[in-house]
Amino acid sequence: MSSRTTSPGADLHLDLRVDHGRGVRVALTDALRDAVRSGRLAPGTRLPASRSLAADLGLARTTVVEAYAELVAEGWLTARHGSGTRVAERAPAAPREPVPPAPPRTSGPRHDLMPGRPDVASFPRAEWLRATRRALASAPDEAFGYGAVRGRPELREALAGYLARARGVRADPDRIVVCAGMSHGLTLLARVLRGRGVRAVAVESAGLHIHRDLLLGAGLRIPPVQVDALGARTETLGRDVGAVLLTPAHQFPTGVALDPARRAAVVEWARTTGGLVVEDDYDGEFRYDRQPVGALQGLDPEHVVHLGTASKALAPGLRLGWMVAPADVVAEIDSGAADPEPSVTSALEQLVLADLISSGAYDRHVRGRRRSYRRRRDELVAALADQAPHVGVGGLAAGLHVVVTVPDGTEGDVLRSAAWHGLAVEGLSTFRHPDAPSGQAGIVVGYATPSDSAWAGALEALCRVLSP
Amino acid sequence: MSSRTTSPGADLHLDLRVDHGRGVRVALTDALRDAVRSGRLAPGTRLPASRSLAADLGLARTTVVEAYAELVAEGWLTARHGSGTRVAERAPAAPREPVPPAPPRTSGPRHDLMPGRPDVASFPRAEWLRATRRALASAPDEAFGYGAVRGRPELREALAGYLARARGVRADPDRIVVCAGMSHGLTLLARVLRGRGVRAVAVESAGLHIHRDLLLGAGLRIPPVQVDALGARTETLGRDVGAVLLTPAHQFPTGVALDPARRAAVVEWARTTGGLVVEDDYDGEFRYDRQPVGALQGLDPEHVVHLGTASKALAPGLRLGWMVAPADVVAEIDSGAADPEPSVTSALEQLVLADLISSGAYDRHVRGRRRSYRRRRDELVAALADQAPHVGVGGLAAGLHVVVTVPDGTEGDVLRSAAWHGLAVEGLSTFRHPDAPSGQAGIVVGYATPSDSAWAGALEALCRVLSP
Numbered sequence: 001m002s003s004r005t006t007s008p009g010a011d012l013h014l015d016l017r018v019d020h021g022r023g024v025r026v027a028l029t030d031a032l033r034d035a036v037r038s039g040r041l042a043p044g045t046r047l048p049a050s051r052s053l054a055a056d057l058g059l060a061r062t063t064v065v066e067a068y069a070e071l072v073a074e075g076w077l078t079a080r081h082g083s084g085t086r087v088a089e090r091a092p093a094a095p096r097e098p099v100p101p102a103p104p105r106t107s108g109p110r111h112d113l114m115p116g117r118p119d120v121a122s123f124p125r126a127e128w129l130r131a132t133r134r135a136l137a138s139a140p141d142e143a144f145g146y147g148a149v150r151g152r153p154e155l156r157e158a159l160a161g162y163l164a165r166a167r168g169v170r171a172d173p174d175r176i177v178v179c180a181g182m183s184h185g186l187t188l189l190a191r192v193l194r195g196r197g198v199r200a201v202a203v204e205s206a207g208l209h210i211h212r213d214l215l216l217g218a219g220l221r222i223p224p225v226q227v228d229a230l231g232a233r234t235e236t237l238g239r240d241v242g243a244v245l246l247t248p249a250h251q252f253p254t255g256v257a258l259d260p261a262r263r264a265a266v267v268e269w270a271r272t273t274g275g276l277v278v279e280d281d282y283d284g285e286f287r288y289d290r291q292p293v294g295a296l297q298g299l300d301p302e303h304v305v306h307l308g309t310a311s312k313a314l315a316p317g318l319r320l321g322w323m324v325a326p327a328d329v330v331a332e333i334d335s336g337a338a339d340p341e342p343s344v345t346s347a348l349e350q351l352v353l354a355d356l357i358s359s360g361a362y363d364r365h366v367r368g369r370r371r372s373y374r375r376r377r378d379e380l381v382a383a384l385a386d387q388a389p390h391v392g393v394g395g396l397a398a399g400l401h402v403v404v405t406v407p408d409g410t411e412g413d414v415l416r417s418a419a420w421h422g423l424a425v426e427g428l429s430t431f432r433h434p435d436a437p438s439g440q441a442g443i444v445v446g447y448a449t450p451s452d453s454a455w456a457g458a459l460e461a462l463c464r465v466l467s468p
Numbered sequence: 469m470s471s472r473t474t475s476p477g478a479d480l481h482l483d484l485r486v487d488h489g490r491g492v493r494v495a496l497t498d499a500l501r502d503a504v505r506s507g508r509l510a511p512g513t514r515l516p517a518s519r520s521l522a523a524d525l526g527l528a529r530t531t532v533v534e535a536y537a538e539l540v541a542e543g544w545l546t547a548r549h550g551s552g553t554r555v556a557e558r559a560p561a562a563p564r565e566p567v568p569p570a571p572p573r574t575s576g577p578r579h580d581l582m583p584g585r586p587d588v589a590s591f592p593r594a595e596w597l598r599a600t601r602r603a604l605a606s607a608p609d610e611a612f613g614y615g616a617v618r619g620r621p622e623l624r625e626a627l628a629g630y631l632a633r634a635r636g637v638r639a640d641p642d643r644i645v646v647c648a649g650m651s652h653g654l655t656l657l658a659r660v661l662r663g664r665g666v667r668a669v670a671v672e673s674a675g676l677h678i679h680r681d682l683l684l685g686a687g688l689r690i691p692p693v694q695v696d697a698l699g700a701r702t703e704t705l706g707r708d709v710g711a712v713l714l715t716p717a718h719q720f721p722t723g724v725a726l727d728p729a730r731r732a733a734v735v736e737w738a739r740t741t742g743g744l745v746v747e748d749d750y751d752g753e754f755r756y757d758r759q760p761v762g763a764l765q766g767l768d769p770e771h772v773v774h775l776g777t778a779s780k781a782l783a784p785g786l787r788l789g790w791m792v793a794p795a796d797v798v799a800e801i802d803s804g805a806a807d808p809e810p811s812v813t814s815a816l817e818q819l820v821l822a823d824l825i826s827s828g829a830y831d832r833h834v835r836g837r838r839r840s841y842r843r844r845r846d847e848l849v850a851a852l853a854d855q856a857p858h859v860g861v862g863g864l865a866a867g868l869h870v871v872v873t874v875p876d877g878t879e880g881d882v883l884r885s886a887a888w889h890g891l892a893v894e895g896l897s898t899f900r901h902p903d904a905p906s907g908q909a910g911i912v913v914g915y916a917t918p919s920d921s922a923w924a925g926a927l928e929a930l931c932r933v934l935s936p
Contacts, residue, residue: 026759033636033762066758074636074762075731088732120612125604128816132600136593141919144588144783168501168542180648180812187809213808263543264556290534291494294501294542315612317815340681341655344648344812347785348596451609 016057024059028067036076036087045087047077110422111458115253115401115446116208122369122451123315127361128352134359135351143347150334151178151322151343152350158357159322163308166363167284168294170301171324177333180319180345182282182309186211186245189278189305189323190218191339192332198242201278204232205436206254211245211280212433224433227251231258234266243276244269248296249284253431253444255395255403257293266296270303276329277304283312285366288374289397302326310353312400312448313366320345320353369448373400376447376455383459388466394440400448403428403440404466411441414465418443423461484525492527497535504544504555513555515545578890579926583721583869583914584676590837590919591783595829596820602827603819611815618802619646619790620815623822627790630825631776634834635752636762638769639792645801648787648813650750650777654679654713657746657773657791658686659807660800666710669746672700673904674722679713679748680901692901695719699726702734711744712737716764717752721899721912723863723871725761734764738771744797745772751780753834756842757865770794778821780868780916781834788813788821837916841868844915844923851927856934862908868916871896871908872934879909882933886911891929 014031016024035041048056050064057064068085071077079085143152150156156173163169179185193201200221203212215222223241225232231251237244244266248258258266270277279296287293297306301324309321325333333339356362380402381393392405405428406414415427428442450458482499484492503509516524518532525532536553539545547553611620618624624641631637647653661669668689671680683690691709693700699719705712712734716726726734738745747764755761765774769792777789793801801807824830848870849861860873873896874882883895896910918926 029759033766037766070759070761072728073725075728075735075764075767078728117613121609123609123612125607129601129604133597136597139593141589141591144591144785145585146779146784181810183809184812210808210810213804217808257541260540260543260546267543291497291538293538296543298501298505299543311614316614317612319812319814336681340678340685341651342649342678344652344787346787346814346817349814349817 014057025063025066025070028057028059028063029070032067032071033074033076036071041087043087043089046083047085047087049084109424111454111461112424112449113445113447113458113462114424114449115426115444117316117446117449118312118314118369118400119372119448119451120315120317121453122372124361124365127356127365131352131355131359131361132348135348135355139348139351143351147343147347148334149336149343150176150330151345152347152354155322155350155354155357158354162357162362163295163306163322163324166366167281167292167306167308168298169306169324170298171306175301175324175327175330177323177325177330178343178345178350179321179323181311181316181321182280182307183210183214184319184344185307185309185321185323186278186280187214187218188333188339189243189276189307189325189329190215190220192329193243193276194218194220195332196242200241202237202241202244203433204246204251205433206428206431206439207245207247207252207433208431215245222433224436226436227254227256229256231256231262232266234258234262234269237266237269237273237275239273241275243278245278245280246296247280247282249281249293250287250396250399252280252282253401253403253426253428255399255401257396258296263296263299267300267303270300275303276326279304279306281306281308283399284308285313286370286373286400287396287398288370288377292398297324305329313362313369314353318349318353320349372452373448376459377402380445380447380459380462383463384466387463388468390468391466392442394442401444401446403442404445405440405442406466408441411443414443417465418461421461421465423458423465425462482525493531493534493538496525496527496531497538500535500539501542501544504539509555511555511557514551515553515555517552577892579922579929580892580917581913581915581926581930582892582917583894583912585784585914585917586780586782586837586868587840587916587919588783588785589921590840592829592833595824595833599820599823599827599829600816603816603823607816607819611819615811615815616802617804617811618644618798619811619813620818620822623790623818623825626822626825630830631763631774631790631792634831635749635760635774635776636766637774637792638766639774643769643792643795643798645791645793645798646811646813646818647789647791649779649784649789650748650775651678651682652787652812653775653777653789653791654746654748655682655686656801656807657711657744657775657793657797658683658688660797661711661744662686662688663800663805664710668709670705670709670712671901672714672719673901674896674899674907675713675715675720675901676899683713690901692904694904695722695724697724699724699730700734702726702730702737705734705737705741705743707741709743711746713746713748714764715748715750717749717761718755718864718867720748720750721869721871721894721896723867723869725864726764731764731767735768735771738768743771744794747772747774749774749776751867752776753781754838754841754868755864755866756838756845760866765792773797781830781837782821786817786821788817840920841916844927845870848913848915848927848930851931852934855931856936858936859934860910862910869912869914871910871912873908873910874934876909879911882911885933886929889929889933891926891933893930 016027054061054064072079078088156176160171160173163171201215202225203222205224205226297304306324394403411427418425426444484495522529522532540547546556624644628639628641631639669683670693671690673692673694765772774792862871879895886893894912
């Protein structure tokens with residue numbers, strides 16, 4: 001239905017699209033709004049009287065009256081006694097700025113060995129759907145309401161058992177806070193620390209940029225603790241920092257384990273100074289040569305916060321993580337004292353993860369991933385020994401990445417060659433703390449990132465880049 | 469299997485629980501760790517030589533060697549040449565602080581009419597499961613990886629269509645940022661504003677405490693704009709504030725709509741001063757007497773940020789919301805300039821919501837909810853007119869709550885009486901801005917909160933409390 005009406009003030013062409021079950025009043029309102037918005041009806045223009053527009057269009061008069069009233073309420077039209085209905089006077093809207101489009105979905109290197117990501121093609125879709133069905137069938141109604149900041153009791157219960165069993169964490173469900181991944185957990189902690197008056201948090205001299213940024217963003221200074229072959233030199237910590245962020249089981253990115261004496265030293269430091277140790281246990285389930293080293297938190301749950309995530313074992317896209325923290329930290333987060341924002345983590349997804357853990361599906365999936373990543377690591381080490389004997393492979397037989405050390409001064413060359421071969425890897429220097437001295441040259445290779453079908457090609461590309 | 473061993477340094481009772489498929493080495497490691505942790509093995513105690521403990525327990529010697537090595541790595545034991553393996557010297561851990569338990573799940577009033585919540589018993593579990601199945605079947609692998617801050621393209625596409633259709637929002641998918649509910653969206657905006665050097669954001673003189681706290685937490689001042697029967701007095705806004713937070717479609721909690729002239733005035737203010745209008749459209753889909761008033765954002769997408777949420781139409785427990793913002797705001801959020809934290813919203817859940825919207829299930833659910841809440845509101849108004857004719861019912865026929873006005877000075881009495889009758893409602897004064905003058909006495913009644921089966925009883929309780 002398309003109709004044209006002329007009146008003293010307006011040469012009015014209206015396209016009335018009466019479809020999708022919309023009433024004719026909605027169609028008229030939309031058409032008038034479009035005419036005003038586009039400028040076809042200029043500010044100040046007087047509209048036809050409702051009676052005459054209704055007659056022109058063959059509509060009931062009330063339809064037109066209601067459409068006019070709607071547009072008056074929205075601010076497009078004004079209605080004054082005696083002067084009828086007019087287009088509102090308003091400065092024209094600024095032209096719309098162009099929006100930078102979201103990055104295209106299909107972009108990306110031909111061979112992706114960027115560290116920090118699991119093989120997302122392995123996400124257990126069928127298991128997740130089954131667990132969702134069970135969670136939806138058994139969830140109490142209140143689970144769909146506003147939830148407690150610390151998260152669903154079902155998940156905290158399941159995690160307490162899992163973390164004790166898999167990581168040696170001393171986890172009481174009441175000491176667990178569910179969070180939206182590792183960065184979110186660190187953000188919450190940073191606000192707690194800042195709220196306590198802490199001004200500086202020591203971080204490893206090699207580590208993730210985003211973690212440093214999050215701490216800086218919370219108003220904290222981040223002096224570096226030097227990392228060497230025995231992990232972070234925790235014996236150098238002093239009273240000038242209120243907390244320290246560590247990756248004890250598998251230093252990121254260098255791949256070493258924190259030396260036992262240094263584990264003891266950092267706990268001693270925390271007890272003596274009242275400082276807090278933040279244990280980033282990002283890939284603690286993945287150790288290939290032996291049982292994983294138990295969590296540092298097990299040594300002293302009153303001074304160590306254990307941070308974990310489902311991002312490596314399941315998928316980063318879920319945004320599910322957790323912390324196990326001393327009672328006062330939990331209380332500060334739960335009360336919103338450190339951050340008034342409520343929980344940001346879906347209650348339903350928490351119930352699904354709880355079901356996966358309780359049913360054993362999570363453990364089965366982790367075991368399968370461990371086998372797969374271990375095989376990849378073995379293949380990578382063997383291939384490099386064969387085809388690039390001049391490079392070194394650093395770090396434990398663990399996790400989702402290795403450091404490939406290259407001769408001093410060649411890191412940039414290797415990265416340029418990688419880019420040339422369509423291979424995405426990260427330079428070791430990328431992870432260096434801005435205040436840390438320059439160190440070993442190398443690249444960080446995430447062997448978990450490709451899908452099974454893409455792995456062989458990626459490894460070949462890596463060998464091509466590194467072979468002499 | 470339980471075994472006892474004695475050696476020069478330790479009267480060692482070990483409970484080896486070899487179950488759940490754990491190897492005997494893990495069982496031995498756990499048992500030794502427990503003995504150290506509990507103090508049964510005191511610091512400095514020398515452990516039996518691995519050969520003799522293995523003989524005592526009937527284990528392979530390598531099992532004991534590996535268990536000792538594990539515990540040395542974790543810091544429980546120390547090993548020195550010549551002095552054997554000993555329990556590490558360490559100050560005893562502080563006694564564990566009691567943890568405040570999470571609030572019991574079954575707590576709550578007998579009759580719950582707290583505002584701000586939908587009927588969570590109405591969550592469309594079957595539809596959600598169906599949409600999850602479809603989303604899991606069609607999701608690209610990359611959806612399970614680390615996602616863009618602005619959210620999944622599938623959901624932004626679906627929302628753009630929905631918001632244009634249902635709320636008159638001018639929504640380009642590239643201008644939409646998915647967030648974890650309204651508070652999270654407001655938090656992101658507050659950081660953007662603070663990053664731009666804005667120091668003050670005007671807020672309505674009656675509104676949500678948590679929104680004020682979030683803005684204050686971001687370091688912003690929050691001068692009040694007075695709310696009267698025509699909504700917020702936007703004509704009083706000046707250059708001293710860089711943004712204003714409004715609930716134009718249905719002022720919360722007073723329930724009025726923003727007057728057309730004031731809609732125009734706030735857009736004019738934004739254009740003149742370069743300020744930003746933040747439109748909190750928390751329940752815009754729920755209007756019962758007419759079509760909802762279109763979003764303020766439609767008037768000027770370059771100066772108005774539209775904030776919406778699935779919390780009222782579906783469930784708060786999902787933590788799903790969105791904003792439609794000017795290009796520069798989107799770019800600042802997307803780049804992480806305002807906040808380095810990555811997306812906190814589950815990609816999978818975003819895909820499920822996109823499917824619900826695209827399949828029409830979301831609209832069907834909203835229509836069903838609208839019918840149900842409208843009926844409840846009508847019943848409430850009729851019951852009060854009959855049984856408590858001295859109170860007033862304020863606000864539009866819209867949303868999930870009404871304001872019941874009571875004679876001056878009686879709000880406290882009414883709330884005490886409600887508590888006595890096991891009825892949860894909120895006092896109107898709870899929402900008053902700390903710097904705003906005291907106003908109308910009343911209670912805010914959330915008629916959407918109870919389940920269908922609990923509704924009649926809750927309404928009866930309300931009438932009992934309010935009847936003379």
